[in-house]
Amino acid sequence: MGVNQRRAKFLRAAELRETEVGPxxxxxxxxxMDELTDAERPISYGIVQTGRHVQNGVPCLRVMDIHKGKVKLDDLITTTEEISNAYRRTKLRAGDLVVPLRG
Structure with a gap:
């Protein structure tokens, strides 16, 4: 998706180029997106059912934990090592791109 009209007014026309996704x-x-990923870590959806909260468990990121582009660490839910390991390719690493799908 290109620059939307509302944001485009802040850019000079000379700074834009037309592409297959728009200006x-x-x-x-x-x-x-698949060109940006490691073959060992393809684009993933995350843990769908985290199970019960586990004290000192593995933290899980939800859409509601992201506020104004920052991750709020004060209220993360946790899951078991077993569930986390079943979804090991979804473990976040520094530099990962997180795309919230709802919320």
Whole structure:
């Protein structure tokens, strides 16, 4: 998705270029999401059912834990090591891109 009309007014026309996804800033790269991922860690949905809360368990990130682009660490739910290991490819690492799907 390119720059929307509301935001485009803040960019000078000379700074935009037309791409297959619409007008974008000239210094942006347009790539497919799967080109940004490691083959060992493909795009993942996350843990769908975390199970019961486990004291000192493995923290799980939810959409509601993200506020204004920052992760709020004060109210994370937790899951068991077993459930976490079943979804090990969804464990977050530094630099990972998180795309909230609802909420």
């Amino acid at each position: 974008t800033p000239i210094d942006w790269l347009i790539v497919r």
